[in-house]
Amino acid sequence: MSNGNTENAEENRGSVAVADEPGQDEATEPGIDVETLEREGDIAADYIEGLLDIADFDGDIDMDVEGDRAKVSVVGTTLEELVGDKGEVLEALQELTRLAVHRKTGTRSRLMLDIGGYRDSRRKALSRIGAEVADEVKRKGEVKPMAPMTPFERKVVHDAIASAGLRSESEGEEPNRYVVVYPADH
Amino acid sequence: MLEEALEHLVKGIVENPDDVQVRARRLRKGKVLEVRVHPDDLGKVIGRSGRTAKSLRTVIGALAGGRYVRVDLLDLHEVR
Numbered sequence: 001m002s003n004g005n006t007e008n009a010e011e012n013r014g015s016v017a018v019a020d021e022p023g024q025d026e027a028t029e030p031g032i033d034v035e036t037l038e039r040e041g042d043i044a045a046d047y048i049e050g051l052l053d054i055a056d057f058d059g060d061i062d063m064d065v066e067g068d069r070a071k072v073s074v075v076g077t078t079l080e081e082l083v084g085d086k087g088e089v090l091e092a093l094q095e096l097t098r099l100a101v102h103r104k105t106g107t108r109s110r111l112m113l114d115i116g117g118y119r120d121s122r123r124k125a126l127s128r129i130g131a132e133v134a135d136e137v138k139r140k141g142e143v144k145p146m147a148p149m150t151p152f153e154r155k156v157v158h159d160a161i162a163s164a165g166l167r168s169e170s171e172g173e174e175p176n177r178y179v180v181v182y183p184a185d186h
Numbered sequence: 187m188l189e190e191a192l193e194h195l196v197k198g199i200v201e202n203p204d205d206v207q208v209r210a211r212r213l214r215k216g217k218v219l220e221v222r223v224h225p226d227d228l229g230k231v232i233g234r235s236g237r238t239a240k241s242l243r244t245v246i247g248a249l250a251g252g253r254y255v256r257v258d259l260l261d262l263h264e265v266r
Contacts, residue, residue, distance in 0.1 A: 047198045054191045055249050081248050089248040092241035099230075099238065100198035 041070040047100040079116035130160025148176040200227040216254030
């Protein structure tokens with residue numbers, strides 16, 4: 001299969017202690033312009049909207065370009081089923097949506113799907129946790145492993161750790177990959 | 187509704203959407219959804235290490251709201 005998204009690429013690198021450094025996910029693909037991203041958003045929105053209609057969910061779809069990726073958000077009140085436990089349904093839908101985009105554009109997509117504000121609220125919560133852990137590591141001067149997280153969640157935590165001026169890496173294998181935070185002198 | 191949802195999800199990701207067929211069969215403890223796709227698309231709906239199949243099952247499972255639903259992915263010509 002020609003499609004490999006960020007998470008696949010991460011799996012391929014395989015071994016332990018490969019860093020998904022802060023900022024790595026933001027690497028700009030050559031030749032990606034806003035028009036391409038808007039087209040990705042359109043294809044994704046059609047795919048998701050079709051599903052919402054069939055399953056009789058009330059939701060509005062917002063499209064956005066966030067940094068170098070398209071973002072499609074389903075906004076509505078009763079969408080918990082489509083997010084699932086720890087966002088697992090959301091991740092599955094994002095995966096399928098990226099494949100749907102890939103089929104039409106021929107290029108792999110890093111499109112982000114959000115449902116019911118799940119990613120935004122996770123991002124806020126994880127940024128706060130990241131900042132708290134950074135404080136703790138600065139205070140104690142000890143290496144601190146965190147709980148297993150999805151690639152999206154780890155990215156948010158890496159960013160929070162970096163903005164606190166510390167270094168972090170991801171270790172372990174999916175789905176139990178986790179962030180490790182290092183004290184400044186480590 | 188589940189058959190239709192699954193058909194939509196699969197049609198969107200294959201090269202031969204017109205060949206996609208979904209059939210529901212009742213089981214004593216639930217339901218089986220048999221998805222048939224063009225032989226060239228079977229790898230695509232299964233995905234690397236079954237990743238795409240898993241995503242399809244996760245979404246259908248969520249839409250089924252806790253009821254037991256099995257999703258089988260088959261080649262169009264496979265006889266059952």
